[in-house]
Amino acid sequence: MSESQGIRYARKSIEASCLLLYKGYSCLTQVMNISASGILVAPLEDEHIDGLELGSICILEIVVNETFNLHVSSKVTRIAEGEIALHYISIPEEKQVALWQLLGDHVHEVEVFDT
Known part of the structure; x- marks a missing residue:
């Protein structure tokens, strides 16, 4: 691994929608990938x-x-x-197990990425 690379939880591609809410506004997005620590979404057209x-x-x-x-x-x-990357701050306790099940083996895997 070089100095221009980092390590993160492995990303898993899934088909899902995501409603992003910010300061009273909302934006419908498509999930590009998801991990144990965050998510990458793409706002739908318009x-x-x-x-x-x-x-x-x-x-x-x-x-x-x-x-x-x-x-x-x-x-x-x-x-x-066309993309927004977000890091989870808080996951409700009752949803954590379901997220880990959704991620499957990806929950414990890490990958190298360019910084």
Whole structure:
């Protein structure tokens, strides 16, 4: 691993929707990938939130299927063209086991990434 690389929890691609809430605004997004520590979402066409910036605190309502959704607090860590990366701040205790089950083997795996 070089100095320009870091380690993070492994990402898992899933098909899910996510409602991102920030300061009374909402934005419908598509989940690109998810990990034990965060999520990468892409706003749907014509969706955006004014004033969203690095460090903004958001609420996410992640809808995986008809029986499983996850409500978490998160912090914006990266905003790129068409993508928003967020780090979980708080996961309700009753949803933690379900998240770990959703992640499967990815919950314990790490991967190298370029910083």
